Amino acid sequence: MIAIQKEDIDIGKLINEAKKRGTGAIVVFDGIVRDDDIREMELEAYEEVAVPELEKIASEAKKTYNLLSVDIIHRIGSLAVGENILVIVVGAGHRKEAYEGSRFIIEAIKAGVPIWKKELRKDGDCWVPGEHQHGCGHKS
């Protein structure tokens, strides 16, 4: 499942559905709103481009790391500290491929998928700068 959504993510369901006959390892990445002295976080996406980009990343990861399943669900909207932002569930025959595939996916998302985060801070709001220092605050 590849999706961008406002609703929270049922990680247990994704893990169960990722299990196939050949699955020997499932790696779950759960990106969470960290308490950096913020009130909440707002996320927005260019969905018409972001979803196909996520599908492309999943397909490349499957091919490169011989993965049996990939789920990527990224949330948008207003999120409080402790809420899930992004869940990646990767299934493979062995742990090595699962770990490497998961790492590849998160780094690819951070590098190029059109999604943005704004921290609503107690001392003023700021856009998370990503890989470039165009905004304020720390890197994502």
Next chain:
Amino acid sequence: MTVRIRFFARFRELLGTDIIVDAPKGKVLSDLVKDVASKNKEGYDAIFDEKGTFREFVILMQNGKRVETTAAAMTRVADGDEIAVFPPVAGG
């Protein structure tokens, strides 16, 4: 011809989003974005430097495909195009 411009993140806050522009035939991408951004000085300054050149971090897309900002002055827009203008991504 009609072109749709979408700004995202900080640019959206300053300039709005889903802006429909009636552009003359032959209009190039850089001029189109300049025209729309000129409506708000802070928005313009966020996208362009003092020489009117795209800031190095600005990302442009035409119908979902990336266009280098250095090529925007030579890229013509067409009727029905969707142009997206946004700062560096920060998902994950």
